[in-house]
Amino acid sequence: MKILILSNKSGAMVDFRYELITELSKKNSVVIATPFDDKMEKLRSMPIRLIEVSIDRRGINPFKDARLILKYLRVLKQEQPDIVITYTIKPNIYGGLVCRMKNIPYAANITGLGTSFQNGGLIKIIVTCLYKIALKDAKDIFFENTGNREVLVSNKICDFEKTHILNGAGVNLARFCYQQYPNNDVPNFLFVGRVMKEKGVDELFAAMKQLNAEGRSCFLNIVGPCEEGYEEILHKYEKLGWLKYHGYQEDVIPFIRKSDCFVLPSYHEGMANTNLECASSGRPIITSNIPGCKEAVIEGITGFTCMPKNFDSLYKAMLRMLELNQGDRIKMGKAGRKHMEDFFDRRKVVQETVEVINL
Numbered sequence: 001m002k003i004l005i006l007s008n009k010s011g012a013m014v015d016f017r018y019e020l021i022t023e024l025s026k027k028n029s030v031v032i033a034t035p036f037d038d039k040m041e042k043l044r045s046m047p048i049r050l051i052e053v054s055i056d057r058r059g060i061n062p063f064k065d066a067r068l069i070l071k072y073l074r075v076l077k078q079e080q081p082d083i084v085i086t087y088t089i090k091p092n093i094y095g096g097l098v099c100r101m102k103n104i105p106y107a108a109n110i111t112g113l114g115t116s117f118q119n120g121g122l123i124k125i126i127v128t129c130l131y132k133i134a135l136k137d138a139k140d141i142f143f144e145n146t147g148n149r150e151v152l153v154s155n156k157i158c159d160f161e162k163t164h165i166l167n168g169a170g171v172n173l174a175r176f177c178y179q180q181y182p183n184n185d186v187p188n189f190l191f192v193g194r195v196m197k198e199k200g201v202d203e204l205f206a207a208m209k210q211l212n213a214e215g216r217s218c219f220l221n222i223v224g225p226c227e228e229g230y231e232e233i234l235h236k237y238e239k240l241g242w243l244k245y246h247g248y249q250e251d252v253i254p255f256i257r258k259s260d261c262f263v264l265p266s267y268h269e270g271m272a273n274t275n276l277e278c279a280s281s282g283r284p285i286i287t288s289n290i291p292g293c294k295e296a297v298i299e300g301i302t303g304f305t306c307m308p309k310n311f312d313s314l315y316k317a318m319l320r321m322l323e324l325n326q327g328d329r330i331k332m333g334k335a336g337r338k339h340m341e342d343f344f345d346r347r348k349v350v351q352e353t354v355e356v357i358n359l
Contacts, residue, residue, distance in 0.1 A: 001027075005083035006072065006091035007034040008055045014039040016169035016273060017087070020350045021046060033075050051075055055090055063095065072098045083107065083139070083357070088195050089114060089127070096134030103173050105138040105145045106356050112270030112292065113148050115198065129354055133159045144168045144271035147291025151276040156329030162325060164356050167295070168271025178256045178337050181330045186321055187218045190259035190283075192252050193266070194275045195226040195234070195245075201306065202286065205237060207315040216322055221259065234235030256281045260329060261321050265314050267292075267294050276344050278335035279303075286317045302336035 003024055007013050013021065024030050024098060035055050053071050056064045072095055076084075084106040086095040092108045098107040115123075128344040135141055135158045142164050143149040153160045164235060182188070189208070193199045201222075207218050223236065225248045236241040248253065252274075256262070260286050261276035269292030279285050279296055285303035289292040297303040304320055307313040321329070 001082045002029045002079065003076070004033065004079055004084045005030065005032045005034075006053075006084060006086045006095040007032065008035045008088045010037050010043055010050075010089055011039040012087070014042050018042070019172070019346050020353060021048065023350050031079055033072070041152060051079075051291050067096060072254070073101070076102050076104060083304070085357070086107070087111060091131045093127075093134045094356060096138060097130075100134070100137045105139045106137075107142065108135060108138050109142045110152065110270065112146055113151060113268065115268075118184060120178065128155060135162075138162060142166050142356075145269075145291035145295060148270065160333070164205055164352075165256075166349050168276065168349070168351060169273060171273070171276040171280045171340055171344050172346050172351035173280055173341060174279045176253070176256075178280075178334075179253075180283040181282065181326070182258055182260060183326070184219075184260060185259070186274060187260045188258060189218060189220045189286075190221045190223070190255055190262050190278070191264065191319065192255070192262070192278075193219065193264065193286065194224050195222060195230045196228045198267045200267060200314070201230065203242075203309065203311045203314045204263060204264050205233065207318050208237075208242055208309045210311075210321070211318060212240075218242065218318075218322060219244070221246060221255055222261075223247075223252055223255050252277070253281070256283060258281055261286060261303075261320065262320075263314075264288070264293060265308065266290070266293055267308050271343055274294065276340060278338040278342070281336045282330075282333035284321060284332040285336060286321060296336075296339075298335065298339055300341055308316055313351045 025047050032048060033051040033053045036052045039166060052245060055068060056137050078099055084099050084254045086092045087109045088111055095108060096108055141158050141162050149163050169255055182249060195201055220243045223246045234245040245301055256278055262283050264272055265273055266288050272293050275285055275287050275296035285297050287297060287305060288308040289305035290308055290334050297305055299305055305318040306317040
């Protein structure tokens with residue numbers, strides 16, 4: 001069987017789908033159509049074929065999207081796949097459209113709804129209409145949390161009977177193995193992700209500022225690309241002495257190892273992989289009480305949740321964490337690791353995906 005995978009980022013295929021691709025390629029011919037980036041070498045080492053397809057991931061330029069549709073049509077004509085698997089919004093929509101046109105079975109993965117549904121307006125209306133058309137004939141539709149599924153089903157974008165919930169992409173328990181808890185003089189919080197408003201960084205900075213102003217000494221390490229002009233703010237807080245910005249890092253494990261607690265006060269997620277990776281490494285988690293984040297936490301056992309867009313709620317959760325002794329935080333981290341082993345093992349997610357698609 002020939003399987004064509006459509007993705008908007010080759011790095012995501014390496015970071016989150018490598019094990020699935022490995023499993024699929026054992027008995028099938030696998031082709032991946034994706035933009036090429038700096039992680040291509042690992043994909044090239046696999047027994048698969050690669051096709052470069054450029055995607056403007058965030059833009060809404062109709063001419064660029066039309067070119068993407070034409071490119072997908074050419075790829076389908078060239079490859080003649082038996083089934084297509086799509087990831088993220090534009091491959092889901094435009095890949096689904098061309099598969100319908102060519103009567104080729106396809107499975108879509110809704111890895112998050114993004115800002116289009118979060119902010120509403122005209123863009124939401126357009127995306128809703130496109131999704132309704134694109135998902136109409138999908139063989140299977142995978143979601144990473146029940147909240148996203150409820151949104152699409154309640155808006156009559158897809159049929160409930162075709163949907164399946166996966167525990168995100170799961171987490172590689174071997175790579176993100178348990179890390180011995182640090183013995184920091186000052187508790188270190190860690191944030192890993194894009195530095196942008198929708199990840200809750202404004203609330204995070206405000207909570208850190210308040211805690212330190214009250215004499216609750218704590219430190220914040222930020223790892224990830226800066227996307228919305230936060231450089232000046234980061235520099236300001238670095239000068240105050242309670243924050244260090246490390247930029248994008250290929251390997252986040254050394255930062256997890258040195259942290260006392262991971263914090264992600266995001267506004268919306270499909271399934272926050274950073275939560276899973278840090279919990280798997282034995283770190284307590286503080287994250288938003290929203291679909292895509294709350295699944296990683298057993299409240300009061302492996303960490304705490306807070307309300308999104310709510311400085312006071314986040315501040316209180318971080319304060320609760322600081323008031324715990326080291327032994328209690330170690331206990332939380334070990335419980336979090338067990339939670340990942342029980343429900344988020346990537347091997348289980350891969351097996352479930354293969355079984356649902358019936359490959």
